[in-house]
Amino acid sequence: MSGEPLRAEWERVELLGQCLVRLRAGGPLEDTLLEPLRTAQAGVRRGREEEDSAWKRLRAAALSALEYDVLACVIAPEVEPKVGWLFQQLQPGAAQPSYPSAALLQELLALRHEEGQRLMVALAEDAPLRRLGLIEREEPGAYAAIRPGRGVAARLLGAPEPPLVIPGALRVAGTARWEELILPPSRLELLREFLLWIRHRQVVVEQWGGRAVGGPVALFAGTSGTGKTFAASVLATELGWPLYRVDLGALVSKYIGETEKNLNRLFGAAHGREVILLFDEADSLFGKRGEVREARDRYANLEVSHLLARIEQHEGPCILTTNLKGHLDPAFTRRFQLVVEFPRPDAQAQARLWRGQLPPRAPLEPDVDPQLLGTAVSLSGGGIRNAALHAAYLAAGTGGPIGLRHLALAIWRELGKDGRDVSLAELGPLRRYLPEAVPC
Known part of the structure; x- marks a missing residue:
């Protein structure tokens, strides 16, 4: 060697x-x-x-x-x-x-x-x-x-590199395709524009003399289950690069100075490597910086500033996701190259999601219609994914095809996950398929 x-x-x-x-x-x-x-x-x-x-x-x-x-x-x-x-x-x-x-x-x-x-x-x-x-x-x-x-x-x-390990981040397994991403055309266009920032950096900066900036950095904003993480997987698959989800909880330390060290290790390991860093639920750390009332508040603001500076300096794509865009500091959002809003899917988009999330080789009863499911109950993409799989397991347990009774029960379970009181009326036309003795 x-x-x-x-x-x-x-x-x-x-x-x-x-x-x-x-x-x-x-x-x-x-x-x-x-x-x-x-x-x-x-x-x-x-x-x-x-x-x-x-x-x-x-x-x-x-x-x-x-x-x-x-x-x-x-x-x-x-x-x-x-x-x-x-x-x-x-x-x-x-x-x-x-x-x-x-x-x-x-x-x-x-x-x-x-x-x-x-x-x-x-x-x-x-x-x-x-x-x-x-x-x-x-x-x-x-x-x-x-x-x-x-x-x-x-x-x-020029030797084979050891397996990439990024301290404070875990690799997101699996691949995702564009056709599986159910978003309005305008949002898909924004995602493709983000790829241009990654693929043509050398042309714009080195050949054309454009200003060199870090990143690119994108913000994906939308409620839980609208496809933000899945969209990041689509971009990673398109590039042929791995996607690493950053665990902010593992990086932020109560001990002064440790957070900066953890961030330096993270970005040092990722620098110059063809990877995408995904900061999930970034509003938990990048929220509006509050009034300084004691020394720890001042230091928390310094930690955020250090992280923002490292993201800006990092020469590689970073994606930040948030469920609450309004909670982000406006001074920070101006630093993004792109901001992509992820809306909740409408009835037509939900029908497409049901069609894609039901196991492709699973037997279905004749009255299982994705169009009906899409209009019956309003669910996010993540909710549809969970309900479709739950219905598949319910059907497998009975040894028969997936029917509306399985789907109605699976959707009912999904609606009740947040602990609120769920009304049968929320199932719409599917409520008549819900078994009478449903354990709550």
């Missing part, structure tokens, strides 16, 4: 480590070390100047020479294990000795005081190395380990 085009990089890091071992022991730097180091340094310069440099696989063409040096030192232990053992020798007692600390990097690269200040800037949270997810540095101390970002070494060497 040494990576032939980058061999000079790893040789240089190893030779720098050997020189440091010699200097710490008070010995001279002999030509047997210096000559190979000069050769390796010349190879490093040539390799970084090549048109098809392997470093370009990391989309890191704009890094400074110092930033390249840092990245090479951080990646080297993963590529050449002997470098990791050398770093362990140079950092006895470190928690993670195989990766260099800021203190070791300064000594290893023979940086003077003013150059050491440049190193601290290069390792800062908003500097390219961390913003691009190329390195990870959880602690700010001079002796904390600095690791390569997840999958960075594999990408650099």
